[in-house]
Amino acid sequence: MKTALPIILVVEDLLSEGLLRRMLSEYPLWYDIHAVLGHEGYGFIKKRLPAFNRAARRIGFVVMTDLDQNPCPALLLRQWLPEALHPNLLFRVAVREAESWLLAHRKGLGRFLGIKPEVIPSDPDAEPDAKAALLALTRQSPHAELRRALLPAAGRRAAVGPDYNGALLRFVYKVWKPTVAARHSESLRRALHRLECYHPEAIVEAEPQT
Amino acid sequence: MRLGKVEFSRWKNLPSLRLDLQPRILLVGPNASGKSNFLDVFRFMHEVCRPAGGLLPALANRLGLAGVRQRPTRTNAPLQLHFAFEDEARTRWHYELGMHAKGGPRSPRTEVAYERVLRNNRLLLNRPDAADHRDPERLSVTCLESPLANASFRPIRDFFASTGYCQPAGKLAAAEGSDAASEAIVSLLNGLPKRLRTVRLRQLESVLKSAVPRFQRLELSDASAPRPKVEAHFAVGKAGSMRASSDELSEGTYRLLHLISSVLAPHQLLLVEEPEAALGPAVIRHLAGIFHRLGGDTQIMLSSHSAELLADSGIDASEVVLFLPQSGGEARVVVAGEIPEIKALLEEGLSVGEVVLPRTAPSRLQELGLIP
Numbered sequence A: 001m002k003t004a005l006p007i008i009l010v011v012e013d014l015l016s017e018g019l020l021r022r023m024l025s026e027y028p029l030w031y032d033i034h035a036v037l038g039h040e041g042y043g044f045i046k047k048r049l050p051a052f053n054r055a056a057r058r059i060g061f062v063v064m065t066d067l068d069q070n071p072c073p074a075l076l077l078r079q080w081l082p083e084a085l086h087p088n089l090l091f092r093v094a095v096r097e098a099e100s101w102l103l104a105h106r107k108g109l110g111r112f113l114g115i116k117p118e119v120i121p122s123d124p125d126a127e128p129d130a131k132a133a134l135l136a137l138t139r140q141s142p143h144a145e146l147r148r149a150l151l152p153a154a155g156r157r158a159a160v161g162p163d164y165n166g167a168l169l170r171f172v173y174k175v176w177k178p179t180v181a182a183r184h185s186e187s188l189r190r191a192l193h194r195l196e197c198y199h200p201e202a203i204v205e206a207e208p209q210t
Numbered sequence B: 001m002r003l004g005k006v007e008f009s010r011w012k013n014l015p016s017l018r019l020d021l022q023p024r025i026l027l028v029g030p031n032a033s034g035k036s037n038f039l040d041v042f043r044f045m046h047e048v049c050r051p052a053g054g055l056l057p058a059l060a061n062r063l064g065l066a067g068v069r070q071r072p073t074r075t076n077a078p079l080q081l082h083f084a085f086e087d088e089a090r091t092r093w094h095y096e097l098g099m100h101a102k103g104g105p106r107s108p109r110t111e112v113a114y115e116r117v118l119r120n121n122r123l124l125l126n127r128p129d130a131a132d133h134r135d136p137e138r139l140s141v142t143c144l145e146s147p148l149a150n151a152s153f154r155p156i157r158d159f160f161a162s163t164g165y166c167q168p169a170g171k172l173a174a175a176e177g178s179d180a181a182s183e184a185i186v187s188l189l190n191g192l193p194k195r196l197r198t199v200r201l202r203q204l205e206s207v208l209k210s211a212v213p214r215f216q217r218l219e220l221s222d223a224s225a226p227r228p229k230v231e232a233h234f235a236v237g238k239a240g241s242m243r244a245s246s247d248e249l250s251e252g253t254y255r256l257l258h259l260i261s262s263v264l265a266p267h268q269l270l271l272v273e274e275p276e277a278a279l280g281p282a283v284i285r286h287l288a289g290i291f292h293r294l295g296g297d298t299q300i301m302l303s304s305h306s307a308e309l310l311a312d313s314g315i316d317a318s319e320v321v322l323f324l325p326q327s328g329g330e331a332r333v334v335v336a337g338e339i340p341e342i343k344a345l346l347e348e349g350l351s352v353g354e355v356v357l358p359r360t361a362p363s364r365l366q367e368l369g370l371i372p
Helices: A014-024 A041-055 A073-080 A098-103 A106-113 A130-139 A144-150 A164-174 A178-184 A186-196 B035-049 B055-060 B064-068 B130-134 B136-140 B151-161 B171-175 B180-189 B194-211 B251-264 B287-295 B340-347 B352-360 B365-370
Strands: A005-011 A031-038 A060-066 A089-094 B002-009 B017-020 B024-028 B079-086 B092-102 B109-119 B122-127 B163-166 B215-221 B229-236 B240-245 B269-273 B299-303 B320-325 B331-335
Touching (some): A005 A014, A014 A031, A014 A060, A014 A178, A014 A186, A041 A060, A089 A186, A098 A130, A098 A178, A106 A164, A106 A178, B017 B331, B024 B287, B024 B352, B035 B079, B035 B163, B035 B269, B035 B299, B055 B109, B064 B092, B079 B151, B109 B136, B109 B151, B151 B163, B163 B180, B163 B251, B180 B215, B180 B229, B194 B215, B194 B251, B194 B287, B229 B251, B251 B269, B251 B287, B287 B299, B320 B352, B340 B352
Parallel strands (some): A005 A060, A060 A089, B024 B299
Antiparallel strands (some): B002 B079, B079 B092, B092 B109, B109 B122, B215 B229, B320 B331
């Protein structure tokens, strides 16, 4: 019988939290989420990553951030964390942002938005602006309430609609399948793969390798 | 029906202001900057328009005209409340009310200085009119409040009459018999057809279940009694369950029940003071989205100090009304999106909360450090 492994999640926003929770729910007996930190964009994660890395001696951390315009995840990690990554800290980067992982489940997203899956980009990791792509697809949706929730009203400067998080979290928890989406997103596939082998308890006393 | 523009002059401590209001309005500013006074205009209009209400009782509740009109009163310039609405049929309505003091110091009274109603810019009502000149006592009431006079512009009356209000710290009052949360729940569910009643109850219970650990369900006891009691059921231990009446709930649970019932109710306008009060930050982060999703057509106007609430990326600068005290004394009340440096920071990608909340810090707050 496996005991649940305590972990802390660190995320940029509510959407990333939903994605991570849904991915972790594929392995329900393995993880016990003690806390979710962040919700303040990437600045907080960048600033605190060295501290999380040191605290990883005591508890597992799963950190998720967006690549945005940076060239590659490995470079991002090296910039944010010069020292060695503790084995108990899983650092995953959505390429180029969390919305790419939503686009990757084309059939599910098509069903949710009420549009043909064929119009959804087939290589979301290559999308320069996945959020904009998602909003553009939403404009084609026949569901007025969904459009009202996800899209900013005309003339608004806000980037997203008044219930952007709520609507997308409903998609994440009710429709989105990470294993299906992983077939269309390399960054998601890698994240799931690392989660599958992630056992912070097994190496809880290991010191970081220099 | 939705409120568009408002123009107020001489209401309590507010400066003369003119604002464009959105379907969702967030009032932000330091303590005592006038946010509650602003909300009180709408509570006042509600008291004018509700059944058994009227101008006289609404003023009496606020200690007369002196209680609502700005001092000093060298001239007798009227207190002015102007509202512009648009309804579902795109009809534009205007309601303009002026009030001033009449009578000497020995028998002061408040009178309507003017009352105008326009429908698509056509005057439906323009007081004082000939009847008012013949019988000045008519000026002690508005036409808005009287079914004998408001037939052609009843939608305005209905808008204010259906305004709801939700403020913090209700639990103490619940123990003393004034149970706002239970009343809100009962009035939400009463009179609904069974199917809709079940839907609303389920929505309310779902929010509570997500936000309050161990919450199971709600029960209305004695639905036919004049004051039906609401009870919450919580899981206890492995398989047990316990009941709590509203005054036994935690402050946050009570508040959430009151808040969500008010949002679900079919008010045309809902006023909320500090929705974040007594709630944990994780819950607060979801509130802006919940207001949109559960609010339906309700126009929601709320005051907030919360960084988590204002961090929602779906909030537009046009939805935030800032109350900024000036050194002269009177606050400046302005839509955040119209301030140039705020526009500039928002264009650089900062969120509304990040840009707007620091503006609400009192300028003399550093002096706290100097207190021995």
